[in-house]
Amino acid sequence: MFRGVTQLSLDAKSRLAIPARYRGELMSCCDGRLIVTVDPSKCLLVYPQPAWEPIEEKLNSLSSFDPLTRGLQRLLVGNASDVEMDGAGRILIAAPLRKFAGLSKEVVLVGQGSKLEIWNEEQWNLQVEDALDIKGGDIPPELAGFTL
Amino acid sequence: MFRGVTQLSLDAKSRLAIPARYRGELMSCCDGRLIVTVDPSKCLLVYPQPAWEPIEEKLNSLSSFDPLTRGLQRLLVGNASDVEMDGAGRILIAAPLRKFAGLSKEVVLVGQGSKLEIWNEEQWNLQVEDALDIKGGDIPPELAGFTL
DNA sequence: TGAAAAGTGGTGAAAAGTGGGGAAAATTTT
DNA sequence: AAAATTTTCCCCACTTTTCACCACTTTTCA
Numbered sequence: 001m002f003r004g005v006t007q008l009s010l011d012a013k014s015r016l017a018i019p020a021r022y023r024g025e026l027m028s029c030c031d032g033r034l035i036v037t038v039d040p041s042k043c044l045l046v047y048p049q050p051a052w053e054p055i056e057e058k059l060n061s062l063s064s065f066d067p068l069t070r071g072l073q074r075l076l077v078g079n080a081s082d083v084e085m086d087g088a089g090r091i092l093i094a095a096p097l098r099k100f101a102g103l104s105k106e107v108v109l110v111g112q113g114s115k116l117e118i119w120n121e122e123q124w125n126l127q128v129e130d131a132l133d134i135k136g137g138d139i140p141p142e143l144a145g146f147t148l
Numbered sequence: 149m150f151r152g153v154t155q156l157s158l159d160a161k162s163r164l165a166i167p168a169r170y171r172g173e174l175m176s177c178c179d180g181r182l183i184v185t186v187d188p189s190k191c192l193l194v195y196p197q198p199a200w201e202p203i204e205e206k207l208n209s210l211s212s213f214d215p216l217t218r219g220l221q222r223l224l225v226g227n228a229s230d231v232e233m234d235g236a237g238r239i240l241i242a243a244p245l246r247k248f249a250g251l252s253k254e255v256v257l258v259g260q261g262s263k264l265e266i267w268n269e270e271q272w273n274l275q276v277e278d279a280l281d282i283k284g285g286d287i288p289p290e291l292a293g294f295t296l
Numbered sequence: 297t298g299a300a301a302a303g304t305g306g307t308g309a310a311a312a313g314t315g316g317g318g319a320a321a322a323t324t325t326t
Numbered sequence: 327a328a329a330a331t332t333t334t335c336c337c338c339a340c341t342t343t344t345c346a347c348c349a350c351t352t353t354t355c356a
Contacts, residue, residue, distance in 0.1 A: 086335080088338095131216075137169070
């Protein structure tokens with residue numbers, strides 16, 4: 001399970017060094033083969049390949065006639081890119097993905113359980129601020145009895 | 149169960165010495181492995197690892213499409229950091245967490261049952277004042293029949 | 297008052313981050 | 327079609343940071 005934020009930088013060749021604490025798990029679960037795709041929140045998602053497959057299958061099994069669903073299929077499957085870690089534990093971020101998430105040099109890598117997220121630094125800070133802004137009336141039912 | 153307020157200080161390397169009275173329990177329940185994450189109230193939460201796991205699982209099982217839920221997942225899981233007590237019973241507070249909670253040298257550690265909270269000293273004092281400021285109309289139904 | 301435990305700070309080795317160079321492949325031009 | 331130029335990608339080496347361990351000071355309790 002991946003957790004925690006890491007501040008890192010894309011180098012001149014658009015390579016991203018995966019933090020060392022994740023490498024062992026990524027090598028053992030899928031030999032360093034990852035899928036990078038986009039998220040509607042304008043960040044990138046990084047899945048170990050085995051974790052991605054069922055998601056893609058699920059997406060493809062949904063109705064092609066609902067516009068929202070169709071949009072999601074195009075967004076997620078359409079932008080998915082296969083990458084592999086190099087000897088130094090880095091992955092290459094393709095230009096279209098970099099552009100989509102507005103990534104410049106400084107980026108933030110966020111562990112989210114079975115996947116990782118890559119954020120433009122300012123976007124991530126905004127995201128955190130928004131999450132802190134919880135108003136009483138907005139709490140969804142599934143969170144009602146939730147205790148930290 | 150953790151109780152009580154302790155005033156302590158982060159050293160130059162951002163290490164926090166866990167009070168000796170908690171160490172025994174922390175070593176026996178999880179061999180000193182803890183999870184530190186953020187709380188929406190701008191303090192940090194410290195869980196023994198076994199106590200954290202079900203919370204993370206619950207969070208990850210919720211819908212990825214509700215924005216508030218997604219924000220909480222990102223906030224809590226995204227900021228969670230695995231730490232281990234060193235030989236002297238200290239844990240390292242990662243820079244992003246320190247920044248989030250506005251921790252400088254002097255901090256307050258608060259026992260809260262199964263978890264601990266780490267506060268910036270002034271924030272904690274404000275929190276205490278706020279808690280004293282109870283107005284009759286604000287009492288939620290679940291507290292209605294509550295007796296100290 | 298002494299001994300033991302807790303608090304505090306420092307140091308060095310190992311690992312992680314970062315950048316560059318060179319070979320192979322692909323593409324384009326003559 | 328061949329050759330040359332460009333681009334991609336793999337590997338190596340250097341620099342920086344991290345963290346585990348050690349030592350000293352202070353406090354507490356018998």
